[in-house]
Amino acid sequence: MMYDLTHRLTDDVPTYPADPHVRIITGFGVRPWCVSALHLGSHSGTHVDAPLHYMVAGRGIGAYAPDRFVGRGIVIDARGYEPDAPVGPEILTDYHLRPGMIAVIRTGWEIFWNDARYFQHPYLSDGLAQALVERGISLVAVDALNVDSTPGSGETVHATLLGADILIAENLCGLEQLDCGREYVFAILPLALGDVDGAPVRALAWDIDHRFGS
Amino acid sequence: MMYDLTHRLTDDVPTYPADPHVRIITGFGVRPWCVSALHLGSHSGTHVDAPLHYMVAGRGIGAYAPDRFVGRGIVIDARGYEPDAPVGPEILTDYHLRPGMIAVIRTGWEIFWNDARYFQHPYLSDGLAQALVERGISLVAVDALNVDSTPGSGETVHATLLGADILIAENLCGLEQLDCGREYVFAILPLALGDVDGAPVRALAWDIDHRFGS
Numbered sequence: 001m002m003y004d005l006t007h008r009l010t011d012d013v014p015t016y017p018a019d020p021h022v023r024i025i026t027g028f029g030v031r032p033w034c035v036s037a038l039h040l041g042s043h044s045g046t047h048v049d050a051p052l053h054y055m056v057a058g059r060g061i062g063a064y065a066p067d068r069f070v071g072r073g074i075v076i077d078a079r080g081y082e083p084d085a086p087v088g089p090e091i092l093t094d095y096h097l098r099p100g101m102i103a104v105i106r107t108g109w110e111i112f113w114n115d116a117r118y119f120q121h122p123y124l125s126d127g128l129a130q131a132l133v134e135r136g137i138s139l140v141a142v143d144a145l146n147v148d149s150t151p152g153s154g155e156t157v158h159a160t161l162l163g164a165d166i167l168i169a170e171n172l173c174g175l176e177q178l179d180c181g182r183e184y185v186f187a188i189l190p191l192a193l194g195d196v197d198g199a200p201v202r203a204l205a206w207d208i209d210h211r212f213g214s
Numbered sequence: 215m216m217y218d219l220t221h222r223l224t225d226d227v228p229t230y231p232a233d234p235h236v237r238i239i240t241g242f243g244v245r246p247w248c249v250s251a252l253h254l255g256s257h258s259g260t261h262v263d264a265p266l267h268y269m270v271a272g273r274g275i276g277a278y279a280p281d282r283f284v285g286r287g288i289v290i291d292a293r294g295y296e297p298d299a300p301v302g303p304e305i306l307t308d309y310h311l312r313p314g315m316i317a318v319i320r321t322g323w324e325i326f327w328n329d330a331r332y333f334q335h336p337y338l339s340d341g342l343a344q345a346l347v348e349r350g351i352s353l354v355a356v357d358a359l360n361v362d363s364t365p366g367s368g369e370t371v372h373a374t375l376l377g378a379d380i381l382i383a384e385n386l387c388g389l390e391q392l393d394c395g396r397e398y399v400f401a402i403l404p405l406a407l408g409d410v411d412g413a414p415v416r417a418l419a420w421d422i423d424h425r426f427g428s
Contacts, residue, residue, distance in 0.1 A: 189416040202403040
């Protein structure tokens with residue numbers, strides 16, 4: 001089974017205040033061809049952050065080999081937190097995270113997509129960020145706008161994770177399709193940009209024993 | 215092993231004449247954050263065509279489940295053709311293509327990316343398009359700008375493939391990493407657009423027995 005974990009890219013995608021807005025304009029192309037113009041931000045919709053997003057001398061998204069975006073991972077249950085509350089390292093207690101894995105933190109906040117509450121998501125505490133570094137995670141994903149506090153203009157979680165060369169994926173959805181703690185393969189594939197701070201992705205997951213057709 | 219089959223998206227991506235050009239503009243975002251604006255066409259760089267690209271009432275890219283973009287396939291050798299020459303169905307003779315597979319036609323033309331010759335690529339003959347339909351292929355990919363003739367403004371191959379609900383991926387690269395005739399898993403993942411005629415993709419392949427990390 002294959003699961004889509006990507007929000008649809010449309011003009012009403014919720015956007016971090018200063019970011020470029022999404023605009024999709026169809027009707028380009030000479031008949032009979034239909035072609036569209038896509039105006040996006042590097043952090044529009046479901047996307048990945050490269051170190052350059054936070055650190056002037058950081059690596060861009062094009063510096064990573066594709067196997068950094070496809071690998072085994074688990075969903076960690078972090079539901080039940082209050083708006084703009086920190087999520088501590090205790091959520092990791094019952095999970096077996098191996099070095100190199102993808103950790104998907106499920107806050108449950110994806111249900112507020114297209115609602116003002118989407119900006120009031122719980123966020124990772126500094127202790128949780130540090131615990132993820134210590135476990136050697138390769139990529140941390142969340143079903144919320146930001147791993148840091150958005151109302152609090154936080155930045156320390158980005159600093160800790162990107163500073164340890166851990167990629168960050170934000171705005172995942174569809175996590176209700178997956179069982180927390182069960183291992184899947186995640187593919188969080190960015191546009192093939194070069195020395196750029198991040199990129200929209202198509203994010204999928206599939207069962208470990210998936211056969212990819214006949 | 216994992217192989218990247220995607221051209222880098224930069225401002226000098228060769229573009230079909232009437233299509234939107236690529237522009238990547240960095241420097242958005244409030245310090246310390248770096249954010250970029252991405253101006254693309256739905257057929258910029260390595261991309262996939264949905265039926266709506268050619269047929270007014272055709273399906274958009276958002277109508278396809280993700281398992282249409284990830285599956286087993288093979289590379290078919292179609293090198294050695296003259297510029298703007300048709301490639302006939304005889305190239306399929308020695309290959310075992312099962313229904314539902316992805317067929318990647320290797321013209322060798324990717325070496326002319328960023329050269330005027332890129333627009334003079336060989337193209338699929340109507341007979342080859344029909345043979346791919348008969349074999350029940352799910353997606354046809356090429357390492358060239360277009361499955362039809364670009365100088366000849368051809369459209370019949372798009373009509374045949376998209377009319378049979380076979381997706382088309384164009385502008386792949388890196389095919390020298392793969393053995394012709396050997397089976398791989400291909401992931402040709404489009405941006406999560408809705409009722410749109412096509413989308414840029416990240417295109418990867420990996421060996422059938424790939425383990426996705428520890």
